[in-house]
Amino acid sequence: MKILYFAWMREHTGCSTEEIRLPENVANISELARYLRGRSAGHEAALRNLKTVRVAINRKYANLESPITDSDEIAFFPPVTGG
Amino acid sequence: MKILYFAWMREHTGCSTEEIRLPENVANISELARYLRGRSAGHEAALRNLKTVRVAINRKYANLESPITDSDEIAFFPPVTGG
Amino acid sequence: MQKILISEADFDIKAEYAALKKTGVGAVVMFAGIVRDTAKDPQLVAMTLEHYPGMTEQEIDNIIKQAEARWPLQGVRVIHRVGRLLPEENIVFVGTASAHRAPAFESAAFIMDYLKTNAPFWKKEESKTGSVWVDARQVDETALKKWQ
Amino acid sequence: MQKILISEADFDIKAEYAALKKTGVGAVVMFAGIVRDTAKDPQLVAMTLEHYPGMTEQEIDNIIKQAEARWPLQGVRVIHRVGRLLPEENIVFVGTASAHRAPAFESAAFIMDYLKTNAPFWKKEESKTGSVWVDARQVDETALKKWQ
Numbered sequence: 001m002k003i004l005y006f007a008w009m010r011e012h013t014g015c016s017t018e019e020i021r022l023p024e025n026v027a028n029i030s031e032l033a034r035y036l037r038g039r040s041a042g043h044e045a046a047l048r049n050l051k052t053v054r055v056a057i058n059r060k061y062a063n064l065e066s067p068i069t070d071s072d073e074i075a076f077f078p079p080v081t082g083g
Numbered sequence: 084m085k086i087l088y089f090a091w092m093r094e095h096t097g098c099s100t101e102e103i104r105l106p107e108n109v110a111n112i113s114e115l116a117r118y119l120r121g122r123s124a125g126h127e128a129a130l131r132n133l134k135t136v137r138v139a140i141n142r143k144y145a146n147l148e149s150p151i152t153d154s155d156e157i158a159f160f161p162p163v164t165g166g
Numbered sequence: 167m168q169k170i171l172i173s174e175a176d177f178d179i180k181a182e183y184a185a186l187k188k189t190g191v192g193a194v195v196m197f198a199g200i201v202r203d204t205a206k207d208p209q210l211v212a213m214t215l216e217h218y219p220g221m222t223e224q225e226i227d228n229i230i231k232q233a234e235a236r237w238p239l240q241g242v243r244v245i246h247r248v249g250r251l252l253p254e255e256n257i258v259f260v261g262t263a264s265a266h267r268a269p270a271f272e273s274a275a276f277i278m279d280y281l282k283t284n285a286p287f288w289k290k291e292e293s294k295t296g297s298v299w300v301d302a303r304q305v306d307e308t309a310l311k312k313w314q
Numbered sequence: 315m316q317k318i319l320i321s322e323a324d325f326d327i328k329a330e331y332a333a334l335k336k337t338g339v340g341a342v343v344m345f346a347g348i349v350r351d352t353a354k355d356p357q358l359v360a361m362t363l364e365h366y367p368g369m370t371e372q373e374i375d376n377i378i379k380q381a382e383a384r385w386p387l388q389g390v391r392v393i394h395r396v397g398r399l400l401p402e403e404n405i406v407f408v409g410t411a412s413a414h415r416a417p418a419f420e421s422a423a424f425i426m427d428y429l430k431t432n433a434p435f436w437k438k439e440e441s442k443t444g445s446v447w448v449d450a451r452q453v454d455e456t457a458l459k460k461w462q
Contacts (some may be wrong), residue, residue: 007364007436008447056434059369075366075434079450082363082394082435083267083347083406083426089218090288091299139286142221158218158286162302165215165246165287166199166258166278166415180328183346190351190402195422196344197415198331203338206413254338265354267345268457271423274343278415309416 001070003036005046006077009053012046013039022070029055030064032074047076054079084153086119088129089160092136095129096122105153112138113147115157130159137162167241167263170226172217174249177259182243186263189240195270197278199258201251209293215248215257218286222246229280233262236276237269244277246287276313282306315389315411318374320365322397325407330391334411337388343418345426347406349399357441363396363405366434370394377428381410384424385417392425394435424461430454 001022005013026035033047047053055062056075068074084105088096109115116130130136138145139158151157167189171177179198186194201213230242241263251257260277264270289300315337319325327346334342349361378390389411399405408425412418437448 004366006366006434007438054434056366056369059366059372061432075369077366077434078436078447080431080434081437081448081450082365082433083430087218089286090216090290137286139218139221142218142224144284158221160218160286161288161299163283163286164289164300164302165217165285166282179331183327187346187348187402190353192348192350194346194348196346197419198335198342198344199415200335200340200342202340202413205338254335256335265350267347267423267426271345271419271426275415275419278419 001068002073004073004075004077006075008078009046009076012042014042022068027067028064029057029062029066029068029074032068033064033076052078084151085156087156087158087160089158091161092129092159095125097125105151110150111147112140112145112149112151112157115151116147116159135161167243168230169243169245170223170230171245172219172222173245173247176247176256177245179259182245182259182261186241186243186261189263191240191263191265193265193267193270194241194261194263195267195274196259196261197274198256199278201253201255201257203253207253209295210253211292211294212250212252213257214250214290214292215246216288216290217246217248221286225285226281229277229284232280233273233276237262237264237273239264239269239273242273242277244281246281246285248287250292279306279309279313283310315391316378317391317393318371318378319393320367320370321393321395324395324404325393327407330393330407330409334389334391334409337411339388339411339413341413341415341418342389342409342411343415343422344407344409345422346404347426349401349403349405351401355401357443358401359440359442360398360400361405362398362438362440363394364436364438365394365396369434373433374429377425377432380428381421381424385410385412385421387412387417387421390421390425392429394429394433396435398440427454427457427461431458 243261245259262274391409393407410422
């Protein structure tokens with residue numbers, strides 16, 4: 001699956017996109033975030049506090065309980081500040 | 084004093100502006116309108132129903148009871164429709 | 167920065183936007199009123215706008231002062247055309263500039279609502295079958311209630 | 315008539331107005347968001363706008379569809395710039411066209427309110443002392459309440 005990070009989350013993880021294989025025991029966004037936190041100190045910093053994080057599955061807003069599959073595109077980003 | 088008419092009221096009276104001398108017994112807008120109605124059939128048609136008429140004294144909105152003097156500029160016009 | 171213009175000539179949207187933008191703020195709202203086209207109204211030939219010179223400018227100035235008392239505005243520009251206007255021609259422009267979008271939106275809507283009911287302009291509609299003075303609309307009086 | 319554009323290039327207000335006017339209706343409302351100038355903020359150097367390509371267009375399309383379901387609109391145009399923008403440069407344009415002014419004003423304000431909270435854009439503010447990601451403002455969340 002494809003993982004995307006934006007804004008300060010991208011700066012923390014050090015990558016805008018990464019391809020991973022969805023682990024067997026990861027079924028939703030909050031489990032995925034916990035798994036990704038193990039990848040680096042930057043990932044840990046980016047995904048430590050999910051309360052201030054927005055998430056999208058296949059370019060649609062989702063939440064921490066939303067189920068995921070290995071073919072999904074998942075994006076993590078801070079609250080938006082455009083306009 | 085100067086009297087101005089706009090829009091369909093001007094078409095009824097046949098004039099956009101007229102100079103008159105304020106009669107002794109005319110002290111407010113409603114008395115002035117009654118007086119002006121005697122000037123022509125067009126004036127009568129224009130000023131017959133004051134409920135749908137707006138009035139200004141010296142370019143400020145006024146009402147039927149507003150007092151007037153011989154040096155005033157009085158305008159009669161229908162509800163506005165600009166914009 | 168404030169501008170009031172009653173004019174037979176058309177306005178230039180680019181110049182108006184540039185002037186509002188020059189105030190250096192973050193939000194500009196512009197309203198334009200246009201004569202509807204003949205696709206929407208095949209009978210329409212033209213609109214003729216008449217006004218009360220002197221009182222019009224004073225009333226618009228009064229409306230702008232009220233808006234400036236209610237919202238922090240860096241710029242307000244109002245242009246109203248008079249004379250004979252054809253379908254699709256511009257009639258009126260109202261532009262406001264403020265630090266944030268809410269005051270810019272609200273003040274522009276406020277100015278239009280008061281202009282519609284207070285500024286002494288009258289429209290005569292020329293159609294293929296004759297000419298008629300446009301009636302004031304009750305909905306314009308009602309629109310004022312939300313500001314009172 | 316609908317247009318959504320995410321672009322590094324600036325927009326042309328005259329062309330946008332012409333396109334909205336071509337819908338033949340009586341009322342056009344345009345909003346422009348601009349980087350504030352250095353007179354207001356002497357420390358400001360630039361704003362860098364980042365977005366989520368694909369999702370952004372989809373979210374804006376979704377916002378426009380909601381607006382079209384609420385108001386009778388003849389035209390909606392949304393342009394949002396990305397990349398590095400200097401003080402006084404345009405950031406965002408929202409234009410709506412309708413037969414009457416109330417739906418044009420309300421739909422433009424509605425689109426901006428939802429764009430601010432839903433469209434995936436992020437602003438990084440570059441000042442003379444460093445760079446910082448702009449925080450989301452509570453007032454933008456609150457602004458949505460009036461439409462719900």
